[in-house]
Amino acid sequence: MTNTFNKVSESIRNASVWQQKYREIMLLGKTLPSLLTALKIDDALVPGCESKVWMYVEFDLTENVLVVAGDSDTRIVKGLLALILALYNGLTPEQVLQVNAYNEFEKLGLISHLSPSRGNGIKAMVEKIQTMAKQKLI
Amino acid sequence: MATILANNDNVDITMPELKFDITRVRHDFPTLNQSINACPLVYLDSGATTQKPQCVIDTTAKFYTDENANVHRGRHTLSENATIQYENVRAQTATYFGVNSNEIVWTKGATEAINLVANGLRKQVTANDTIIITPIEHHANLVPWQVLAQQTGAKLAAMPLNKDGTFDTELCLKFIKKQKPAIVAISHASNALGNITDLPAIIECAKSLGAIVVVDGAQSAMHLKPNLKILDCDFYVFSAHKMIGPTGVGGLYGRYELLNALTPYQTGGEMIQTVTLYESVYRDAPAKFESGTPNIAGITAFGAALSYLSQFRHAEIFEHEQAVFNYAHSRLAKIDGIYLYSSIKNNIGTLCFNYKDEHPFDLATLLDGYGVAVRAGHHCTQPLMAHLGINGSVRASFAFYNNYSDVDKFIDALQACIAILD
Numbered sequence: 001m002t003n004t005f006n007k008v009s010e011s012i013r014n015a016s017v018w019q020q021k022y023r024e025i026m027l028l029g030k031t032l033p034s035l036l037t038a039l040k041i042d043d044a045l046v047p048g049c050e051s052k053v054w055m056y057v058e059f060d061l062t063e064n065v066l067v068v069a070g071d072s073d074t075r076i077v078k079g080l081l082a083l084i085l086a087l088y089n090g091l092t093p094e095q096v097l098q099v100n101a102y103n104e105f106e107k108l109g110l111i112s113h114l115s116p117s118r119g120n121g122i123k124a125m126v127e128k129i130q131t132m133a134k135q136k137l138i
Numbered sequence: 139m140a141t142i143l144a145n146n147d148n149v150d151i152t153m154p155e156l157k158f159d160i161t162r163v164r165h166d167f168p169t170l171n172q173s174i175n176a177c178p179l180v181y182l183d184s185g186a187t188t189q190k191p192q193c194v195i196d197t198t199a200k201f202y203t204d205e206n207a208n209v210h211r212g213r214h215t216l217s218e219n220a221t222i223q224y225e226n227v228r229a230q231t232a233t234y235f236g237v238n239s240n241e242i243v244w245t246k247g248a249t250e251a252i253n254l255v256a257n258g259l260r261k262q263v264t265a266n267d268t269i270i271i272t273p274i275e276h277h278a279n280l281v282p283w284q285v286l287a288q289q290t291g292a293k294l295a296a297m298p299l300n301k302d303g304t305f306d307t308e309l310c311l312k313f314i315k316k317q318k319p320a321i322v323a324i325s326h327a328s329n330a331l332g333n334i335t336d337l338p339a340i341i342e343c344a345k346s347l348g349a350i351v352v353v354d355g356a357q358s359a360m361h362l363k364p365n366l367k368i369l370d371c372d373f374y375v376f377s378a379h380k381m382i383g384p385t386g387v388g389g390l391y392g393r394y395e396l397l398n399a400l401t402p403y404q405t406g407g408e409m410i411q412t413v414t415l416y417e418s419v420y421r422d423a424p425a426k427f428e429s430g431t432p433n434i435a436g437i438t439a440f441g442a443a444l445s446y447l448s449q450f451r452h453a454e455i456f457e458h459e460q461a462v463f464n465y466a467h468s469r470l471a472k473i474d475g476i477y478l479y480s481s482i483k484n485n486i487g488t489l490c491f492n493y494k495d496e497h498p499f500d501l502a503t504l505l506d507g508y509g510v511a512v513r514a515g516h517h518c519t520q521p522l523m524a525h526l527g528i529n530g531s532v533r534a535s536f537a538f539y540n541n542y543s544d545v546d547k548f549i550d551a552l553q554a555c556i557a558i559l560d
């Protein structure tokens with residue numbers, strides 16, 4: 001697991017009650033820089049979400065590493081996005097495929113946020129990251 | 139911003155004594171008696187779907203265990219019994235709404251019923267016609283009319299709506315007289331706000347000008363139990379799952395001559411009189427709209443739901459719902475920073491609200507942590523949200539199985555959520 005992720009998720013891991021967990025998630029969301037308004041376009045929206053989630057997943061061609069950016073109009077989803085970013089940003093395609101977001105969210109007690117019914121866009125983001133990494137390796 | 143009722147100390151909080159045997163009723167709904175996230179479930183999402191009493195669950199199981207057969211087909215005992223049962227529930231539904239059995243068509247829900255009417259009217263609508271819709275409609279009662287307008291060249295016209303999401307009946311009547319519509323499609327109660335529409339005046343005015351009035355009754359069918367002959371609309375749609383019945387069942391009421399004049403939009407078996415290779419003669423309504431094998435188990439179970447409701451006088455249910463809703467509304471209005479969009483008068487029991495500029499999604503997620511089930515979002519009413527100047531809201535919707543204690547738990551949880559957010 002990457003050090004960045006361990007560091008950012010520490011306070012969530014240490015939260016003793018769920019209320020504290022959500023407080024930490026929202027605080028984490030606050031540290032995530034907002035996307036420029038010019039980037040908050042409908043084309044970047046994850047479709048079918050109750051909340052608005054904009055996401056950009058690209059590979060930096062020279063460095064061959066993943067660059068993920070995103071934003072949300074809700075505080076909880078924005079915090080969860082920050083976790084995903086910490087998990088995947090800067091990884092090579094090989095490294096991306098070795099990271100299992102489901103396991104990490106499970107360990108943090110947040111797995112329900114990756115369930116298909118949540119419709120919060122986080123699951124879609126993980127899937128897009130995984131698919132892009134796989135395509136890179138073909 | 140619409141109605142702002144922050145910290146409104148003028149509102150009296152009253153809790154009239156409930157005559158209704160709510161303890162027994164809650165016992166009949168097994169889903170209610172569980173914990174979510176280690177808290178007792180407070181189910182406030184009946185606007186999306188109601189919970190089901192044990193008798194509905196048992197009837198479904200019994201059908202598949204002992205009674206399963208297709209209807210209107212086999213000449214054997216099970217099939218005959220299933221057919222009798224199926225038609226009995228149609229009669230029961232007709233009685234519930236005060237109409238005739240042959241005026242009830244089974245569908246899979248309100249959405250399909252509206253589509254059936256909108257498609258069925260296509261041959262009768264021309265480019266010179268106007269269809270009145272309203273800004274409060276659920277997308278299910280908007281999109282089919284948009285499609286009909288596109289296909290026929292008819293014009294859509296949106297009924298005027300006050301800033302706060304209520305109708306001014308006088309303005310509506312003026313608008314109808316000016317537009318001279320061929321069709322008026324309107325909800326009996328708003329799913330997002332719970333506000334009840336003043337239908338009698340609107341229906342009388344529209345019909346005096348020759349319009350066909352289609353009422354979306356998805357939200358009113360259980361809470362208001364309208365007598366449709368007295369209401370005098372031409373069509374009315376409902377979903378069983380919002381009336382303590384199963385999902386996948388609903389229906390359309392149509393005044394018989396108008397119903398029978400609709401063109402079927404689905405064709406196939408069971409709906410025909412005679413078929414040759416090149417043409418077919420349809421049966422009369424309702425059969426001609428019920429091609430294919432229907433949801434027999436669901437319809438049978440819906441019969442159990444109607445029987446369950448019929449043990450109460452409707453006024454008893456309504457009074458109880460109103461008492462709990464009024465208590466909830468006045469408690470919510472007292473919380474600082476709450477924006478409340480639902481009117482307290484003429485409401486089926488729905489609270490549509492936001493807290494400061496917090497996202498409804500965050501609030502609903504946190505409420506779920508306390509076992510409180512509410513809906514967050516635009517509630518399939520984007521035009522209404524736009525009208526109110528918001529992106530979405532939290533919606534807490536009540537039913538007769540809710541009690542004062544649900545309200546207390548909801549308000550306590552909400553205050554705890556606010557403490558997390560602030």
Ligand SMILES: Cc1ncc(COP(=O)(O)O)c(C=O)c1O
Binds near residue numbers: 246276
């Ligand atoms: C006012 C209104 N109309 C139509 C519908 C659609 O009902 P169904 O999804 O059961 O077809 C709903 C359901 O939410 C509703 O609230």
